[in-house]
Amino acid sequence: MSSKPSVLFVCVHNAGRSQMAAGWVTHLAGDAVEVRSAGSAPAESINPVAVEAMREVGIDITDQKPKILTTEAVQASDAVITMGCGDTCPIFPGKRYEDWELTDPAGQGIEVVRQVRDEIRGRVEKLLAELTA
Template sequence: MTSPTPIVLFVCIHNAGRSQMAAGYMTALSDGAVRVLSGGSEPGNQINPIAIQAMQEEGIDITGNVPQLLSTEQVQASDAVITMGCGDVCPIFPGKRYEDWELTDPAGKNLDEVRPIRDDIKRRVQALLAEILPATV
């Protein structure tokens, strides 16, 4: 990572489920050692209430989050950009670390269906965190 405090950007289409859960985990698990951004190519009106409920089970509160429009500036400022199903609509900049996490969209799913998605996101965030902050994890 190039910045003193690594910046990680999580992106999904509506910025209402997957990217918000990932951002919640990264914020909580990094204990402030990583600056976390999230955005969407077509942001929704609110965070998915089932995603909020699933994260509350983990002791992470994302109720105050609001879906945000992905900006070129966010991508430029980030050391790592993690996309989750946004396809070709996410801007790409040479020299950036990109990963595309293939995750089921939690939209329209019940809590039992969202838990495995949440748990997969947690595992991926933990692995990413171990790579970008190896001395502290």
Template sequence: MASVTILFVCVHNAGRSQMAAGYARTLGGDRVTVLSGGSAPGESLNPTAVAAMAEEGIDISAEVPQLLLTDDVRASDAVITMGCGDACPIFPGKRYEDWELTDPAGRGLDEVRPIRDDIKARVQRLLDDLLA
């Protein structure tokens, strides 16, 4: 089975990228190594994102926002950005995608669920493609 490393990046590494990382770990299992980071990491995860993922049976509550590291970009086969603009270093030969997703910050659970579901579908498509 193929093994790939995926890096998920958003500004605060507190919502979108953490949800995507949670899905990638769960759906990809031991076939993927998952990294995440932010250009300006927040102090803690978005509690609504944590609650939305818990509804899916995925616990991301122990995750901590991390600073995006150039070495993480270098180590990744695919780099998925979510609204971080030009903050991500670019290395030739990497797969880059920018996912336009609504930021869940400050939104209620009813507003975060569709964002979560969109992320899940995108992660599944990404894994299907990378692991084919």
């Protein structure tokens, strides 16, 4: 295990919630926390409304691509945060798991996605406080 904590965000398509959460971790913690995101059934590309919502707060996630969830990614992470992927996430003993119930931004307008973005920020801030304590 590396000296810095690592977190993996997982949602079904790895196109909205998990990408926004990873963007917040990178923005708020810099290099202090290793961050990954993945999906159980990755989309072709990131949700453009999620990209726009993050751009509004000065975070650029345009270079991210949806990735498939792997056993290795879970094993390499200290905390695994799931967002609506249910039982598709592999479970390993000794890992910290949390399921964040968040509205899926897919197909939603910018107003809804902004609310999801802001809720994710609050949860990420709490998680970072716990991981870096």
